[in-house]
Amino acid sequence: MMSRFRFDMLVILLVVFVCIQHSRSDLIISKLDRRIDLTSQFVRLTSSFKVDNTGPDPVSEVYFTFPEHQANNLALLVAVSTEGRGKQRVSATNLPVEVKQPNGSPPSLIWYAASLPKELGKGESLNVDAFAVFTHSLRPFPEQITQAEQQLFVYQDSAHFTSPYNVKVQSLTVQLPSENVESYTKLEKTKFSGSEIKYGPYENVPALSHSPVIIHFPSNKQFAIAKELVKEIEVSHWGNVQVTEHYNIIHGGAQSVGEFSRLDFQARPNVRGASAFRNLVALLPPKAHSIYYRDAIGNISTSNIHGDSVKTLFEIEPRYPMFGGWKTSFTIGYSLPLQDYLFQSEGARFLNITLGSLLYDVLVENLTLKVVLPEGSRDISASVPFPVKQSQETKFSHLDIAGRPTVVIEKINVVPEHNQYIQVYYKFNSISLLTEPLMLIFGFFTLFVACIIYMHADLTISKSSVSYLAKLQWDEVQGTIQQIQDIINQCLQIHDKLEASLRELSRTGNVQACKAVRKSADGLLKDLSKDLKPLLALLQSSPQAAHILHKVEDLVAKERDLQEKIMLKHTTVVDCYEKKSMGRDAENRVASIQQKISALKQEVDDLLEFVDDI
Ligand SMILES: *[C@@H]1O[C@H](CO)[C@@H](O)[C@H](O)[C@H]1NC(C)=O
Ligand SMILES: *[C@@H]1O[C@H](CO)[C@@H](O)[C@H](O)[C@H]1NC(C)=O
Numbered sequence: 001m002m003s004r005f006r007f008d009m010l011v012i013l014l015v016v017f018v019c020i021q022h023s024r025s026d027l028i029i030s031k032l033d034r035r036i037d038l039t040s041q042f043v044r045l046t047s048s049f050k051v052d053n054t055g056p057d058p059v060s061e062v063y064f065t066f067p068e069h070q071a072n073n074l075a076l077l078v079a080v081s082t083e084g085r086g087k088q089r090v091s092a093t094n095l096p097v098e099v100k101q102p103n104g105s106p107p108s109l110i111w112y113a114a115s116l117p118k119e120l121g122k123g124e125s126l127n128v129d130a131f132a133v134f135t136h137s138l139r140p141f142p143e144q145i146t147q148a149e150q151q152l153f154v155y156q157d158s159a160h161f162t163s164p165y166n167v168k169v170q171s172l173t174v175q176l177p178s179e180n181v182e183s184y185t186k187l188e189k190t191k192f193s194g195s196e197i198k199y200g201p202y203e204n205v206p207a208l209s210h211s212p213v214i215i216h217f218p219s220n221k222q223f224a225i226a227k228e229l230v231k232e233i234e235v236s237h238w239g240n241v242q243v244t245e246h247y248n249i250i251h252g253g254a255q256s257v258g259e260f261s262r263l264d265f266q267a268r269p270n271v272r273g274a275s276a277f278r279n280l281v282a283l284l285p286p287k288a289h290s291i292y293y294r295d296a297i298g299n300i301s302t303s304n305i306h307g308d309s310v311k312t313l314f315e316i317e318p319r320y321p322m323f324g325g326w327k328t329s330f331t332i333g334y335s336l337p338l339q340d341y342l343f344q345s346e347g348a349r350f351l352n353i354t355l356g357s358l359l360y361d362v363l364v365e366n367l368t369l370k371v372v373l374p375e376g377s378r379d380i381s382a383s384v385p386f387p388v389k390q391s392q393e394t395k396f397s398h399l400d401i402a403g404r405p406t407v408v409i410e411k412i413n414v415v416p417e418h419n420q421y422i423q424v425y426y427k428f429n430s431i432s433l434l435t436e437p438l439m440l441i442f443g444f445f446t447l448f449v450a451c452i453i454y455m456h457a458d459l460t461i462s463k464s465s466v467s468y469l470a471k472l473q474w475d476e477v478q479g480t481i482q483q484i485q486d487i488i489n490q491c492l493q494i495h496d497k498l499e500a501s502l503r504e505l506s507r508t509g510n511v512q513a514c515k516a517v518r519k520s521a522d523g524l525l526k527d528l529s530k531d532l533k534p535l536l537a538l539l540q541s542s543p544q545a546a547h548i549l550h551k552v553e554d555l556v557a558k559e560r561d562l563q564e565k566i567m568l569k570h571t572t573v574v575d576c577y578e579k580k581s582m583g584r585d586a587e588n589r590v591a592s593i594q595q596k597i598s599a600l601k602q603e604v605d606d607l608l609e610f611v612d613d614i
Helices: 003-021 262-267 430-459 468-510 511-541 541-580 584-612
Strands: 027-038 041-052 060-066 074-082 090-096 097-099 109-120 127-132 152-156 166-173 188-192 196-205 212-218 226-236 240-251 282-283 289-294 303-307 312-316 328-336 342-345 348-354 363-370 378-383 391-397 404-414 421-427
Touching: 060 074, 060 127, 074 097, 074 109, 090 109, 109 127, 152 166, 152 468, 226 348, 289 312, 289 468, 312 328, 363 391, 378 404, 404 421, 468 511, 468 541, 541 584
Parallel strands: 027 166, 226 363
Antiparallel strands: 027 041, 041 127, 060 109, 074 090, 074 127, 097 109, 152 212, 166 196, 188 196, 226 240, 240 328, 282 312, 289 328, 303 312, 342 348, 348 421, 363 404, 378 421, 391 404
């Protein structure tokens, strides 16, 4: 009843509107044939008409109108103008179509303007073919059925074309999926035969007239709706296009209620499960290979592939039959040879590939297409023959540095007719192609070099080799230097003792004790100096020590210097104590010696540290 009410409202609005519009256009439609195809979940409308310009002014646009509830579900509208008549129709020109709402038109009617290739002059006429696809236009009634029940749908339209022009002669044919019909609106000149209902011909129907028809019919066609499809196309310049399609599918027909019996279903699937679909068919290109089909659980092997030279039929069977409202998610993937899809033009490359789902007769409510280009691609653009939402992102996979530029195309309500070729253009420097292999080559090269070095390191273990001898010699040099360092450190400790004895002297005045310390120090230092000689000689004779020798010699010389100065200081101070007088000039002398001692100490420390680092 609601829909009847809506139609009545529409008729009233239209009647008002006829008056506005009638004076505006001098076009009339002399002959109109409409055909509505209800044999799938889509509603496909084909209109062929001839339009005459009866007014004085040339006309550049032809309007189509659809009631709002239909326009909301309009997925595709194309208009073509044809020249010639009947079988002689030769050239067809695509007419650009856009929504163009005239001032004062009620929102319940949506206007589409098709621009003519050339103006239609006074008295001229033109043939136009229009094709429209509507989605979500078949309403299940009843909305819920059991496993064993038939699925029925209601379709509403008008027996008169809601054209903005007067129509001289028009007719409508509705094609049903089978010869069965539950009910249909019977108007004058209504004929039901075979699986077709024919309305008309009706003569001299005024513009925007509306004559509602409702058709209630059974259909067990596949009502598969992809709530979401994410299709990823990855281009590899190494010769492959990898396509992955993730589907989220629901049976969009009448809701299935009550218990499901697989036993019943298997025994008599055509009766106990007529509304269900058991498989989906994908129409893949002939050269598709590496085809797979999997869901969350894993690979599904119940799929069949039949191929010939024109196409590959990929039949996929979900794990359970799909009844109304049931859902399934799965992924299919396949590879295509690059040379069939990638071409060159004017310095750019372009990928020429189809946009939509390859599943037969599936509506895709939300399509996201991602074209992943090789790393290093630039100046990217996509050409799509109808409006879509476009953006770009970057995808990373192994070995990528900057990531792969990705074109993202989004579209809602994608019907099979949208499965057209799109082109993704980009520029690519062939050198970039080598980046990843070069990285690999460099990586392996480094690995090999590392292996060689490691093997060589290993070889030094073999005692006969030259490098083994060299290693032994170097070990010896290091050992010698270590011994020299020890001796120098012992000397430094003796210096400290001498200094300490002087401090003790200034505290106690005990000259004898101080002299005893000095005597033992002299003896010790002499011994150490003796020990040092052969070590130095060894270093001087070893070629391995050449680069370090002068530093060691320097160290020894500085230490000897330091030793002398400390002795000098010691002697001077002890002398003064023995004479019991410390004159100004003795004080000055000691201070100057002390300065040299400090400087030498610093140098010896630095040299020791340096030698220690060898
Ligand atoms: C699924 O099948 C594909 C293609 O045949 C194969 O590459 C993949 O390894 C399989 N995965 C599992 C989990 O069996
Ligand atoms: C894309 O490929 C199709 C099918 O091979 C072809 O008809 C069409 O002309 C190609 N488009 C371009 C721009 O090359």
